[in-house]
Amino acid sequence: MLVVDDQALLRGSFRMLVDTAPGLVAVGEAGDGASAVELAAAERADVVLMDVRMPGMDGIEATRRICSSPATAGTRVLILTTFDLDSYVYAALRAGASGFLLKDTPPADLLAAVRVVAAGDALLSPAVTRRLIAEFVRRPEPARSPGGLDGVTQREREVLVLIARGLSNTEIADHxxxxxxxVKTHVGRLLAKVPARDRAQLVIAAYETGLVTPAPRRT
Known part of the structure; x- marks a missing residue:
């Protein structure tokens, strides 16, 4: 994996943590977004642990470039920041990130998150899901046309709604x-049809197309 942070001390700490974890290896580190984009392609990193606020190109733009480039199509980005703000959560996931964690996350949880993302799954904690929903409540109109779900069957739409509500595959199967x-087959087809990199992107698509409408805030 690749460690990206503008503070050398933090980069070193994260790299040491990763290198001492069984099955994980840090292949490099970068102090800004532009270097991260170059290194991600050069090293073919499976996961990029990405800071948000950095000089020059920030982590959001670097994430967007990594996730949209054919050279790093298989690379997953895990955003790690001290800034617990709704705008960062939405922007990071919209850019293609597969997860979002705060820098005060316990080491064991951080390593578990890296493994989840490396396996191709999205890391969407209940807190992050709540922030995503809150962001969509503030947006009066869907960002995408409902036509963006053309080709998605009725059953697949039902599965997508439940994904957007935060249910796991097992919970969807029971429901x-x-x-x-x-259920796994339906999820795989949704990823191909929407298209989406992972469950995080499916959640965003469900709200942006208006398939799922957040409940209005209580006043």
Whole structure:
């Protein structure tokens, strides 16, 4: 994995943590977004641990470039920052990040998050999901046309709604009375049709197309 942070001390700490964890290896480190984009392509990193605020190109733009480049199509980005702000959560996930953690996350949880993202899953904690929903509540109109779900079957739409509500594959299977294998097949087809890199992107698509509408805030 690649460690990206503008503070050398933090980079070193994260790299040491990763290198001492079984099955994980830090292949490099960068102090700004531009260097991160170059290194991610050069090293073919599976996961990039990305800071948000950095000089020059910030972590959001670096994430967008890494996730949109064919050279790093298989690279997952895990955002790690001290800034617990809604705008960063939305922007990071919208740019293609697969997860979002604060820098005060316990080491064991951080390593677990890296493994989750490396396996191709999205890391969407309940807190992050709540922030995403709050962000969409503030947006009066869908950001995408409902036509963005053309080709998605009715059953796949049902699965997508439940993904957007934060249910796991097992919970979706129980809710729809389907086998776990069938749910996984539907999720795989959704990823291809939407298209989306992972579950985080499916959640965003569900809200942006208006398929799922957040409940209005209580006043």
């Amino acid at each position: 729809l009375h389907l086998s776990l294998a069938t």
